[in-house]
Amino acid sequence: METGPRPQDAAEALRASEQARAGLAHSLVTPPGHDVVIGAAVAVQVATMALGLAVADAWARGVLVAGVLVFGVAAAVELVRFRRRNGVRLDGFTSRAVLGTDAAASIAYAVGAATTYLAASREVWWLVGLLALAAGTAYALAGRRWLRRYRDQPAERAGAESTALLVLVGLVAVVGLVLLVVSSS
Amino acid sequence: MSAIDPLINPPARLVLMTTLTAVTEAEFATLRDRLDVSDSVLSKHVSALGTAGYVTSRKGTHRGRRTTWIALTSRGRGALAEHVAALRALIDGI
Numbered sequence: 001m002e003t004g005p006r007p008q009d010a011a012e013a014l015r016a017s018e019q020a021r022a023g024l025a026h027s028l029v030t031p032p033g034h035d036v037v038i039g040a041a042v043a044v045q046v047a048t049m050a051l052g053l054a055v056a057d058a059w060a061r062g063v064l065v066a067g068v069l070v071f072g073v074a075a076a077v078e079l080v081r082f083r084r085r086n087g088v089r090l091d092g093f094t095s096r097a098v099l100g101t102d103a104a105a106s107i108a109y110a111v112g113a114a115t116t117y118l119a120a121s122r123e124v125w126w127l128v129g130l131l132a133l134a135a136g137t138a139y140a141l142a143g144r145r146w147l148r149r150y151r152d153q154p155a156e157r158a159g160a161e162s163t164a165l166l167v168l169v170g171l172v173a174v175v176g177l178v179l180l181v182v183s184s185s
Numbered sequence: 186m187s188a189i190d191p192l193i194n195p196p197a198r199l200v201l202m203t204t205l206t207a208v209t210e211a212e213f214a215t216l217r218d219r220l221d222v223s224d225s226v227l228s229k230h231v232s233a234l235g236t237a238g239y240v241t242s243r244k245g246t247h248r249g250r251r252t253t254w255i256a257l258t259s260r261g262r263g264a265l266a267e268h269v270a271a272l273r274a275l276i277d278g279i
Binding site: 004005007010011012013014016017018020021023024025027083084086087088089090091092154155158159 | 189194196199200202203204206207208209210211212214215219220247248254269272273275276278
């Protein structure tokens, strides 16, 4: 007849399982240069978006689209590098640290985009570059902060937002970009 | 009241499933090394848990070689939560 575990065995089993989970979470690291790549990609995207919105020429809209592509390619490359380095896929990292759905990253991006656009609309180009760099730096630091918090609570933070929400946000972004480009041509 | 799940009760399986809660999916060799078990032992546990619908495995690649990626299912997540609750109740003497 099979008997259940003794309380001390149960406690040991739980401790070992939580230790293994914490060990995996703490072993996950970003690939070398990840923060620089993501920060630079966001800076380029913010600066080109500000330029594309502030300058009423077709070439400026082309620059805006190119900026989005630069970020998309950089994000995809970094996610592949993360998976190759760690041997895991982590949707929370994809969503919150790379695509910026973490609150701190979202705020950094929104504030950076708005202030960079204001600078571009006044044609203060040195300030556009400076603010875009600041936005990229803050975005990258928010990603680093998310990873630290993930290590403390891996099970709670491993998941991403729902697929439906991500698809909706993506669709809105693509439709907005298309409308922007079409309206300028 | 939550009950001990005999399928998750072996310590190695509890460790495997708990570890998988930290990621979306993990590559076979990464899990094997983290859990410090042999290929055959991990395969047997994954097979048993997969038959119960607690984990899924799919063929893929990692660093240019073919491998297996393993993930916890929502059913497995629920079963693990119940099992852990039962263990905690046992520890607390309820």
